[in-house]
Amino acid sequence: MDFFDVINNRRSVRRYTETKVPDEIIRKALDAALKAPNSSNMQAWEFYWVKSAENKSALVDACLFQGTARQASQLIVVVSRIDTWKRNRNLLIQQMQKDAPINGQIKDYYYKIIPFLYTQDPFGILGTLKYLILNTVGLFRPIFRRPAHRSDLFEVVTKSAALACENFMLAIAAQGFGSCPMEGFDEHRVKKILKLNYQSRVVMVISVGETAPDGIFGPQYRIDPKLVVHEV
Amino acid sequence: MDFFDVINNRRSVRRYTETKVPDEIIRKALDAALKAPNSSNMQAWEFYWVKSAENKSALVDACLFQGTARQASQLIVVVSRIDTWKRNRNLLIQQMQKDAPINGQIKDYYYKIIPFLYTQDPFGILGTLKYLILNTVGLFRPIFRRPAHRSDLFEVVTKSAALACENFMLAIAAQGFGSCPMEGFDEHRVKKILKLNYQSRVVMVISVGETAPDGIFGPQYRIDPKLVVHEV
Numbered sequence: 474m475d476f477f478d479v480i481n482n483r484r485s486v487r488r489y490t491e492t493k494v495p496d497e498i499i500r501k502a503l504d505a506a507l508k509a510p511n512s513s514n515m516q517a518w519e520f521y522w523v524k525s526a527e528n529k530s531a532l533v534d535a536c537l538f539q540g541t542a543r544q545a546s547q548l549i550v551v552v553s554r555i556d557t558w559k560r561n562r563n564l565l566i567q568q569m570q571k572d573a574p575i576n577g578q579i580k581d582y583y584y585k586i587i588p589f590l591y592t593q594d595p596f597g598i599l600g601t602l603k604y605l606i607l608n609t610v611g612l613f614r615p616i617f618r619r620p621a622h623r624s625d626l627f628e629v630v631t632k633s634a635a636l637a638c639e640n641f642m643l644a645i646a647a648q649g650f651g652s653c654p655m656e657g658f659d660e661h662r663v664k665k666i667l668k669l670n671y672q673s674r675v676v677m678v679i680s681v682g683e684t685a686p687d688g689i690f691g692p693q694y695r696i697d698p699k700l701v702v703h704e705v
Numbered sequence: 706m707d708f709f710d711v712i713n714n715r716r717s718v719r720r721y722t723e724t725k726v727p728d729e730i731i732r733k734a735l736d737a738a739l740k741a742p743n744s745s746n747m748q749a750w751e752f753y754w755v756k757s758a759e760n761k762s763a764l765v766d767a768c769l770f771q772g773t774a775r776q777a778s779q780l781i782v783v784v785s786r787i788d789t790w791k792r793n794r795n796l797l798i799q800q801m802q803k804d805a806p807i808n809g810q811i812k813d814y815y816y817k818i819i820p821f822l823y824t825q826d827p828f829g830i831l832g833t834l835k836y837l838i839l840n841t842v843g844l845f846r847p848i849f850r851r852p853a854h855r856s857d858l859f860e861v862v863t864k865s866a867a868l869a870c871e872n873f874m875l876a877i878a879a880q881g882f883g884s885c886p887m888e889g890f891d892e893h894r895v896k897k898i899l900k901l902n903y904q905s906r907v908v909m910v911i912s913v914g915e916t917a918p919d920g921i922f923g924p925q926y927r928i929d930p931k932l933v934v935h936e937v
Contacts, residue, residue: 624856635867
């Protein structure tokens with residue numbers, strides 16, 4: 474399908490038919506998701522493809538029994554994590570070294586800057602320290618200010634996961650199916666279903682199905698672009 | 706361009722040629738960005754298209770003088786806000802009412818739930834209160850747990866802005882140009898250039914240009930999908 478047709482036709486779908494969405498459709502969309510750009514290529518995301526009837530039913534409850542979850546043929550939970558960066562960094566360096574020896578600048582980035590950005594303690598002491606260091610240096614010269622606190626780090630990994638979510642949803646649309654991103658869910662219960670720890674965030678639950686004739690509620694309302702696009 | 710060709714060909718571009726990117730290319734990509742799904746359709750995003758030579762040069766400095774910023778023909782700063790929801794909600798309701806009278810459920814959602822989610826005070830008192838309420842109710846039945854704190858709210862609006870960023874970058878690729886999402890910037894200085902207040906976040910600075918022959922650094926490294934895609 475033409476790229477701009479996909480952009481123009483993707484809408485959040487609230488009602489699905491009973492048609493099953495083949496697994497290949499999801500696989501292709503997950504493959505597209507993994508091609509999204511992401512912060513320092515740390516790939517701090519996870520995609521839970523909920524298939525067992527028991528997990529599905531628990532997830533629908535945790536999604537506050539929304540119609541789009543209830544009627545979905547497939548459900549995907551996108552998660553961001555602040556505890557997989559070390560594993561991922563090591564795997565990434567291995568891959569890169571197979572192609573060519575990595576230079577000092579790259580080594581410094583992955584073994585000094587990345588640990589500085591991603592290391593957190595449960596009490597937020599490191600976060601406060603980083604905040605003070607970065608903002609003191611920042612008085613004298615440009616420097617990145619965040620992630621300092623733990624919440625900043627969650628923002629970084631969640632942002633990257635969101636880029637992947639958009640690829641996923643567009644890829645579903647490109648294959649003729651519908652999807653809906655949900656943020657109205659009980660994160661505590663979703664985490665329990667997926668056995669996720671406190672170092673993870675549930676970014677979005679995405680429902681997928683065949684769009685019902687009345688599956689899209691009205692036109693796509695947007696405020697005047699002049700209010701949000703500024704030439705400066 | 707075919708949708709999956711765009712997904713497969715989009716890469717983060719580190720070096721650009723001196724070719725100028727026409728404004729129409731940016732306009733079309735911004736239009737695609739505004740078509741992204743977003744939380745409760747609050748459209749809590751802003752796109753600063755940096756055009757003046759003075760602002761551009763200051764922005765390049767604030768982006769730590771990265772090559773991809775320095776060589777870019779066009780620079781866009783994507784911002785998320787927690788202080789535009791009321792204006793946007795009112796405009797949205799006006800638009801919807803033009804088409805059909807809105808029912809009680811929608812009214813409740815926009816005039817009770819949305820203010821509950823989006824109202825914050827500078828001291829975090831409301832955030833703590835919301836956290837306690839949501840997690841107490843959550844003991845008994847499924848309920849959304851976040852946004853409670855101010856940092857949660859920033860996560861919500863930043864997540865939506867990231868979906869828009871992905872549409873923007875893909876739309877640039879679909880038109881034959883290159884882009885690079887930057888998170889390595891001095892947020893304090895970027896905010897100063899754009900005169901942004903403490904209720905906003907700089908989500909990403911995106912450079913756009915014609916990809917130089919050596920503009921993409923190596924293959925797209927990804928860890929084994931089995932490590933991040935889980936069927937449950």
